[in-house]
Amino acid sequence: MCQVEEDYRDPPLLPDLPSVFNKCVKCKDASAAVVVRAGDPYCRACFKEYFIHKFRAMLGKNRVIFPGEKVLLAVSGGPSSSSMLRQVQEGLSQNAHKKLRFSPGVVYIDEGGAVGQSVQARLRTASELQAVFRATGFPFHMVPLEQVLDLPSSVVVAAVSPEPAASTYKAAVDRFMQSADTEHHIQTVLLPLRQHLLVHTARSEGYSKLMLGDSCSRLAVKLLAAISLGRGAQLAQDTGFSDSRYGDIVSVKPMRDYSAKEIAFYNHMFRVPSVTTPSLTSKMSDKASIQRLTESFISKLQADFPSTVSTIYRTSEKLQTACRPSSAADRMDTCLLCVCVLDTSVGNATAFQSTLISKYLSEPKAQVSPGAAAAARSGHNPVTPPCVEQSRSCGGEHCGTSACTAPAQLTLTTDLKNLLCYSCQLTVRDMSSVDRLPQYILSEAQRRTRRSQLREEISDFLLDDDEDDSRG
């Protein structure tokens, strides 16, 4: 999971300081082997104990994993998730009162296809990781990212029973991967899809928890990137310890208290194997995406001002969300892509509405039709761009904007946008065609759109419209 590229390959010992002068702060006896924070030198044994204790304490404090529960560990082969795997092994081998009591399995998502890795390289990585996983004795699942194209729509509605998807598999894979090559932003779309695949694997293999290896450094990147991407409303869910947006499968992040540096020290000292694989984000250049730019910013910050990174991360701990619990009645109101509760159904006099109006006014090509501006003000159908309003009234002939050349497709884009949170709308807006999204997303979009149309048609006959239709 952890993809922050920090360079800690040098031996993490203290060659320049004579070790006799540096006693371990914990046992005050052995000589220091590692400095975790400035002024806190630890000996090898104490560092190990501190590291293992932190993991157990994080799980103990949050009390979300129950004894005997099946927990799926998402391991990317990177330092942080590999270290997480080791912590679970350590936890299961501890003596009675300290022992972890859940039953773990491992999942690896092979992103090689999406980043253009050769078949040979993918097979090599897979066999290296298989050897690591086999050594743990845990059951493991190797899943190619391409499998998102075969996911059932139920993934994005937190339903329990998966349905088989239609198979135009090969063509879909080619089309999707081709577009992944040419467009950086599609990689932003791939991240939520990757999450869908993890959730689906957990569901179909009978796990009820998903354990992610996000370190504190990783979460600092996520936090800042999320703010920049307009994901303010989802911050708490995106960066918190546990995340229950999928309902039955709860994701937890037990590595969130460790910095990338600590993890690198631990992995080096206790020979935790990690397999470096090119991932969706690591292949991009520094300025390819907001996530990548934030990542390089945080890495530099970590190098020069290490304590600021943990400050960013501590901020994420304090975040709370006014999110309602996800229940069957609320399913219509979650984002189709990130499955967070929609932040777009808000009142008229909100910052969100002002943002929309400013966006329309500043768009260079489109002339703002009075209808669209009014619609934006009234909050009705808030994501309909002006050209769509025009194409509906003028038949798509006189609008003059480039978007109007394909009215049928545009309608789908508009309908799709209505089903997305603000941030995911921005992501999808950059895509040249929504057809590139996997079929399970598109068919779920059609289903939801039909349902809301139907609901609108019969709304006059509904007695209790406060409860259901207030979000129109």
Ligand SMILES: [Zn+2]
């Ligand atoms: Zn010690």
Ligand SMILES: [Zn+2]
């Ligand atoms: Zn979203």
